[in-house]
Amino acid sequence: MNFKLSSLSAPLRAAVLPLVAALALAGCASVPSGLPETPSAAQFKEQGATPPAGWTRAVPSEGAARGPWWQAFNDPVLDELIAKADVNNNNIQGAAARLAEARAIARSVNADRLPQVGLSAGANRGAGLDKATASTSPATMTNAGATFSYELDLFGRLSRASDAARLDAAGREALLQSTRLAVQAEVAQTYLTLRALDAERVLVREQVEAYRDTLRLSQRRQQAGDIAELDVARVQTEVSSTESDALAIDRQRAQVEHALAVLVGDSASSFGVRPADWTTALPAIPPGVPATVLTRRPDVSAAQNAVFAAQSRVGVAQAAWFPDISLTGAAGYASPEIGDLFKWSARSWGVGALLSLPIFDGGRREAGLQSANAQLDGALAGYRNQVLVAFQEVEDQLSSIRILQEQSGVQATAVASAARATSLSDTRYRNGYISQLDLLDARRSELRNRRQALQVKSAQYQAAVGLIRAIGGGWEVPGAVASSGDGAPRGPRS
Structure with a gap:
């Protein structure tokens, strides 16, 4: 584009x-x-x-x-x-x-x-949670799953x-x-x-x-x-x-x-x-x-x-x-009935990306x-x-x-x-x-x-x-000045 x-x-x-x-x-x-x-x-x-x-x-x-x-x-x-x-x-x-x-x-x-991975579980009770039936009666929504997030360090x-x-x-x-x-x-x-x-x-x-x-x-x-x-x-x-x-x-x-x-x-x-x-x-x-x-x-x-x-x-x-760019993902189960929580039909997932720049x-x-x-x-x-x-x-x-x-x-x-x-x-x-x-x-x-x-x-x-x-302890000094392991001076990345 x-x-x-x-x-x-x-x-x-x-x-x-x-x-x-x-x-x-x-x-x-x-x-x-x-x-x-x-x-x-x-x-x-x-x-x-x-x-x-x-x-x-x-x-x-x-x-x-x-x-x-x-x-x-x-x-x-x-x-x-x-x-x-x-x-x-x-x-x-x-x-x-x-x-x-x-x-x-x-x-x-x-x-x-590094990638951040976690587990989550929760339960919410309230009216209007079951959108499929448009019921206004109090109901409980339970969920359990795993979350994943990773920030791309492009810059x-x-x-x-x-x-x-x-x-x-x-x-x-x-x-x-x-x-x-x-x-x-x-x-x-x-x-x-x-x-x-x-x-x-x-x-x-x-x-x-x-x-x-x-x-x-x-x-x-x-x-x-x-x-x-x-x-x-x-x-x-x-x-x-x-x-x-x-x-x-x-x-x-x-x-x-x-x-x-x-x-x-x-x-x-x-x-x-x-x-x-x-x-x-x-x-x-x-x-x-x-x-x-x-x-x-x-x-x-x-x-x-x-x-x-x-x-x-x-x-x-x-x-x-x-800009900061982050990748997120979640996968798990969600159900209004705790007994149906881990059924295959209750599975849910989602992926996303977030870009932010003030x-x-x-x-x-x-x-x-x-x-x-x-x-x-x-x-x-x-x-x-x-x-x-x-x-x-x-x-x-x-x-x-x-x-x-x-x-x-x-x-x-x-x-x-x-x-x-x-x-x-x-x-x-x-x-x-x-x-x-x-x-x-x-x-x-x-x-x-x-x-x-x-x-x-x-x-x-x-x-x-x-x-x-x-002089830093003793005067028996090696012939060559010591440096980092590969012989390159140690310092930050440019």
């Missing part, structure tokens, strides 16, 4: 023309698709790379193997704590529940693309909505991985803080014993009349002050231990980590970690999926300009398309910001590791010099060559430098864990 607009009347033609134009524009519109861009650096600046010259396309690789990165620290207690947190941590369990919800929503949305509305829901679920899965990585890193950093406090506690307690030896010596010298009571009071002040520092460390350790209990999903009242020597290994960071490792960061992957889902929703909004909706579809485009712009901005933050975090940790390594060497020299000065001062004080104030000053300097050395060491461990978290 040929149809010409010129054959229509002027009023009808005026009503149809905008509809045809809208359909034409919708048909010409293309759904934005493809991978978002990331900075094009092949390597990080702190490892000798030149600054990025621009942005390039990034292939998602959240499926790349990470492995148990915490085993590089060679600490069985840390291994046990992270394994416990993976199972019991409430943040991980909450993220897993949100992932299950997103997957259920994706299945629900995808169900709209991709349902498939794009399904893609968007699937990508939302993939984003939730990446957020679950991100939560798990964050919890693992936090457990490691909290545990390492605990071990640093154990080491500092031992150091301060040793210094307390050294001050007590000096106090006993000073008391004997006072009894012999060699020094005044003021000198004894000064040493007693140092003893008490250092003991106060030790108690402050005990309080801080208790609080860190309680925080660790929450991370592993245990009660602070029943959880405990025994004080032990700090024997945790410090992993060596290989040179030349490629910047492509950032594409496997779970939060970056989640931001990519958000962009892809937004692209699909733009397609859904564009498809709203096209002509005037007050700008609802246009507003929906603008909203979808705005969400896409926001998702792109959020993704790029997430990538920039990822680069910042990696560069921060790399610079911290480099500077802390230099600081550790300088601080080791300061500790050695302070320890030598204390030893010489103690000998000279015992022989009466220097005053007590000189000895106390030497001891204070040694304690201060030793504690600073411990703080630098602790910061090195914290930066190592921070770097592992910043």
